[in-house]
Amino acid sequence: MYTTLILVQTLNGLQFGIILFLIAAGLTLVFGVMDFINLAHGVQYMIGAYFAFAFTTWTGNFGLGLLLALPTALAFGLLLEALVFRHLYDKDHLEQVLATFGIILFLNQGVKVIWGSSPLFVPVPDFLQGSIVLFEGFFYPVYRLAIIGAGLAVAALLYVLVNYTRAGMLVRAGATNAKMVAALGVDIRRLFMIVFGFGAMLAGFAGAMVAPILSVEPGMGDNLLILAFVVIVIGGIGSIRGAFLAALIIGLVDTLGRTFAGDVLRLFLEPGAASTIGRAVAPMLIYILMAAVLFFRPAGLFPVKR
């Protein structure tokens, strides 16, 4: 019984980590390549979920909804880039924080005006419903497995794109030294735009994927934004590989920590105190981990070489 719980929570942690990776991948590139602090990355995840809701309701089919949500999220990201972000690349971090915080306020309120403030629900598509038996006595929802599969596929695609295409090469070069890339005649602004749009689409994809298992509501991206920052800082800013591993670590530590911190502490403490302290410590675990990583490896686990 206990083994099953551990297995289920491990899979949940993986699924959470995959979602975190989809959000963090864009964030780490925008941060690494453009040295741009984008607090509004979390609302792009939220926007993706709302687009998925809107298109799924409109077409009556989640697959179609997802297909439509992706280019819309991309277009929305590019629109934001052209309207606001493009003018912020040369500003310092604080002005970027100010502007992108303003965008969070605007979009969180914007979705409230359009879709209302109560949580919305997207049905799980028919062919991904129910649970399957992974082995004797161990069930797991198909949809969550589908998220893990889709996320891994995107990770593989990103790996190929970043490592084996010309655009990917420029992105990697940009993360190492954007000025040098510009000096060599690359249109760095266009590169920025592509990276930004792509990052927005990935975050939107993450939002669309979780729409059927979480409620879609205003502000749903705010806490994930902070987790995504934790991920990219632990992984090393600008590193996709680092973001992937850190996302899985954070997903697992957070999920398993919340379930088992009390049980682990019970080995050392009396049960009452163990569960109280466990509840207090569990949500802090990832931040303690992050502070520790920064203390011992100030540039993250996989720093981009400069």
Added chain:
Amino acid sequence: MLDTASPAAKAPATATTPADAPAASAAPRPPLWRREALALALFAFFAVAPAIAQVGAEGYLLSLVIRAMIFAIAALSLDLILGYGALVSFGHAAFVGIGCYAVGILMAHAVPDIFVQLLVTLVASALFAFVTGAISLRTKGVYFIMITLAFGQMVYFLTTSLAPYGGDDGLTLPSRSTVLGTDVLENDTVFYYLVLACLVGVYALLRAIVGSRFGRVLRGTKENAVRMQAIGYDPYRYQLAAYVIAGMIAGLAGFLLANQLEFVSPAFISWQRSGELIIMVVLGGMGTLTGAIVGAMSFLFLEEILARITQDWKLIFGPLLVLVALFARGGILGFFRRAK
């Protein structure tokens, strides 16, 4: 009038070559009332505000001004490390929260005395600032932003798990702090002037710190830490001291906030609150001290005014912040200084 010729206006010139600093301060300076004209005008406004509010007979105005003054204290403390030390703390709300919960927890244990509570607030926030500052200051730039965020989130989640003290829902206080056993702070006017006195005191203290040798070293560290090290200063110790001072002052703001609302909640400590404090400082114009007060006032008053116009005020407020970031370099003070 807005150009009060605050020391920060001259910061680049003096700070890049710290050796010049004594020479600069030896130059004839305008009298105190001209240098501090804006700050004095703000304090005068605060001093007469209760009388004006009486005419309007609306108690909420007074509580809005109290809130603005409390956040001005918190923003001032952030300006010391952000504006003068270039240390972008994204977890500053944690100190406000420590002040709040020091009051809340002591109240829950029937220790309502203001002096005990203040002492605990200041010691707790100083300790937290010392420990987290000692760790955070080993990192630089963006990593400093993120590690302070991490510590802020730790305090946030710690308070959400404090089940005996309300957990997620927060904790309602039975009363305000007592002074020598009397409940004199229950009188809103008395409380108002206590907050104003704290604001003026904090401003004067920070102005003195910024103008002192310590303040000049801090500014020099902001401009070029390596050079400061080369002439024999240890930037780390100065930054840590500034971080502890800022933490204690933000703790004081939390102490006042808990007393005003007679309620404390983890919501005061969420990362959005830390972001708002940064925005107040940047909005007003960082590295000026007066800017922090102007920023906190503008932020809260604008929020209030827009919220009266429409419940979707964030649709206006958000783009306003974007415009300030794009076009008003140096915040509100910088904008007016250039317009002059």
